[in-house]
Amino acid sequence: MTTPLYGQMMDVPLTVSSLLAHASRHFGTTEIVSKRIEGDVHRYTYRDCERRAKQLAQALMALGVEAGDRIGTLAWNGYRHLETYYGTTGFGAVCHTINPRLFPDQIAYIVNHADDRYVLFDITFAALVDVLAPQCPNVRGWIAMTDEAHMPRMSTAASSYEALLAQHDGAFDWPELDERCASNLCYTSGTTGNPKGALYSHRSTVLHAFGASLPDAMGLSARDSVLPVVPMFHVNAWGIPHAAPLTGAKLVFPGKDLDGKSLYELMEAERVTYSAGVPTVWLGLLNHLREAGVKFSTLQRTVIGGSACPPAMLKMFQEVYGVEVIHAWGMTEMSPLGTLAKLTWEQSQRSPDEQRKLREKQGHVMYGVDMKIVGDDGRDLPWDGVAFGDLHVRGPWVIDRYFRSDASPLVDGWFPTGDVATIDKDSFLNITDRSKDVIKSGGEWISSIDVENVAIAHPAVAEAACIACSHPKWTERPLLVVVKRPDADLTRDDMLAFYEGKVAKWWIPDDVVFVDELPHTATGKLQKLKLRERFRDHVLPSALDIENCPFDEKEGHALRHVKTDLS
Template sequence: MTGHAQTLRPFLSRAAQLYPDRELVARTATGTVRYTYAEYADRVGRLASALRDAGIGRGDHVATMCWNHDRHAEAYYAVPNLGAALHTINPLLPADDVRTIVAEAADKLLVVDASLAGALTEAYDPDAFESVEQAVVVGGEASGLPFDAVDIDAFVAGHDPDPDYPELAGDDPAGLCYSSGTTGDPKGVRYTQRMLWSHTMAILTPAGLDISHHDTVMPVVPMFHINAWGLPYAATAAGAAQVYPGPSPDPADLVTLIEDEGVTLTAGVPTVWLGVLDYLQEHDADLSALDRIVVGGAAPPERLIRAFDDRGVEVVHGWGMTETAPVGAVSHCKPELRDADYETQLEKRLKQGLILPGLEFRVVDDDGDEVPHDGETMGELLVRGPWVTTSYYGRDDDESFEGSWLRTGDVVTVDGSGYVELVDRAADVINSGGEWISSQAVENVIMDDERVREAAVVGVPHDRWGERPVAYVVTDADDHEALIDAAGERVRESYPDWWMPDRFEFVDRLPKTATGKFDKVGLRARFEGSLDGSVDADPPDGD
């Protein structure tokens, strides 16, 4: 016999029953919203009833274009509890991409923040949005929307807080998320109830993010980006308090919320926490409640981990992708490292970490043969498991899948202890003279200089070597030559001389993708022609 269906619904009902007075707090454009899990379940029920009366049912897609706030959190349960899929749209995507994914998803209803109405209107095309029957507006009036639009308070008013939810199965839909489209058209991943249930259970564990009812969780990673790394579901399942930072929080906003609400766990990309560090250098703050920061999307610079360690805050490094719902690995120190010195532990913590329980992985070369786990031999990471997709929504993409295995496109090494280290995305590895250079590794070395705010390294054409690295750097320092010399010393301490960038370009800001990562496609496009100069140490000739 099998157990009852693995769905998201019991996470919320348990929280409301066992932790009715635990709070959810949201910073919004109009002030702070605060309510309990008992009230949260009531509000989720009213929204679900309103959606059902608007014609939403099993298999439908409800899109959201919203920031991290209470209304978005309500949709996270109200939509899947009906057997529909919550399609979170990244409002920072180009208008063409928004049109593409709305058309492919055939969204039936759209929930949009009033502050994002302009982005929605810009993306509107009558053919692409033909399926959208209604828009529900959050946080104010949105004039000029090309839909039948209603304010969310009016939308839910008078509806039953205890709807007659349909019976659901693990294979029923729960979510839909599209990749950023930086290496091609955006690709959609449709998550089932079982996929998100399994992912939630995995990240609750100590091998995952170790979330419990003792925590107060603040997702800074956007809720429109891969389910805010699963934190809204996991925090609810654990009965943890939740804090949502609202639209465009700056470092001062984040620090204030950590202090005022006693945040113990937060998560976001490294650039967010580098900004917080800059703020903390100029302002006093009490971070005594904060236990750990989960970092993903890019590897954290070493100085970031050291700086927060000095403040008693652990930086937990994780890896994942849209296709893995998203967390696939987390870097924790294994028992044999418990008594190791700080530098040895730090070396492991900087890696993407250990594959989560429930997942399987392989690392293979170009011929499909597994590579040794020696910490040096590179290969492509393949993963499979209950929360890893085996296809893209609405399309066939056989190149990305080998049966149940997902080809991640990530080039990695695995050391003898099983720690995965991301060398680079396959598209971003620099092939110089037949040998690989990790753009990510060089970036991290450059960003270990506290004078450097951001750095991105890309490969550009070279007459002799095929490709050579060029670094784009954001800094307030005036002495660029001294900064380059310091970067060169650090690069050569850890890597071959020929990994040193041939050129440094100093810029006011780096372009970002819609998910906050460096836009390397755009940076490569900036460099016209090819490099023809020599470097201090020639790359080895490839065989």
């Protein structure tokens, strides 16, 4: 057997602390701006951030925290949260970001499952901590991310973050760690069953930051002023707190105020060029722009992910406000980025309509991710944009197994995402649905996402969700649940007529119901499970008139919606 010839390069581990150390050394004067919980705007630099992160590391070690221990956070996007990202992982502890929007019982489960040693929290969550503390007996201490003057009144004993940092000088060298050691812990939103933990390594986190920063991925640079609307408690804010220091980008943190007016004013004041968030947040921002009659003066690009970006939203951003939309897809188990809809040179030469259709998809993979779609028999399906099947992925920042679980979810070395998708000849991914949300009508599939996108394009619709309703003949048929814009005049028949010519006739919903609001998960995704429970006994008009309902038996689908007088 031939002995391999190894390269003669430095063996420098990929550690999370190296990202901040790089920014501090080479972009030391670049600003980090935060809208604080205390009400004011805080400014400092990457150099300041690293010094304070080192003070936090010293403080935690003085409290007895050791490498591998989990440190929880319940916090908004802000400079102290950023310090915690690095002050924990820098000496070998694990930064465990917790979603405060979950139910208290879920949060308590997560804290206990992670076995967090300390939990750092923004003072807006003081009441939540008082509920959690009795349920989390293994937490050694709770640390309020504020100074002594702003300490909240609580029944739980808590320390002041600033008081702890003041006890240390930051004269500390980041230790050299094994890059395979754990760095960050994020839990899924737990829409079915208990949340599951994805335990990232230093290596996977740094590689993800490199991948995210590529020009055809998120494409951050030192010329950008970046405002991550996506919370730092949601899959590491899609990697922005790691990619921004890597590239030297200015960071702008919005704190707790995520309404359209607050976001717009902060973007304008800090000359933000780049942002990222879920569709529900952008809906509020676009509504503010329209109502106030204002436009962006500096915003150039925004990443939209978390759930599918409605084509109408993409069109509004790009054609009305001149903002490039980067449609993205990923998941907690993928750190989270997987694909982004960036066009190649050749694709950019195509007609505007063809380009728009590509941008509406979730896009091509970034280096570090591979993907495939498989059929029910487990065999690979063709990349023709027509065949759709279960989406599987793999890569250096995709989990091998869940935290504290011996069983691996992998299938032949690939992670099954639970999404149903197509991949076209351009290698562009198009998520057609979650496997549990797709509607099976007469043996054929209907994409609930495509049905929703048509509804959201109606000017009177604020939000819409499509779910399956049981049908005596076709097993399932689509029901559309709609939230109207304030003072909008929209009837069921108007909504159904809007579908004509936009989708196959048998995809048109069988009924429309109007509600005041839709349920969302803690990360802003539509919570269709609750909708299915709420409308489980809903009777579709077509189900009342099976004998007289005209069907094309050859296609096996309803050709038109049957109007039935329910009075």
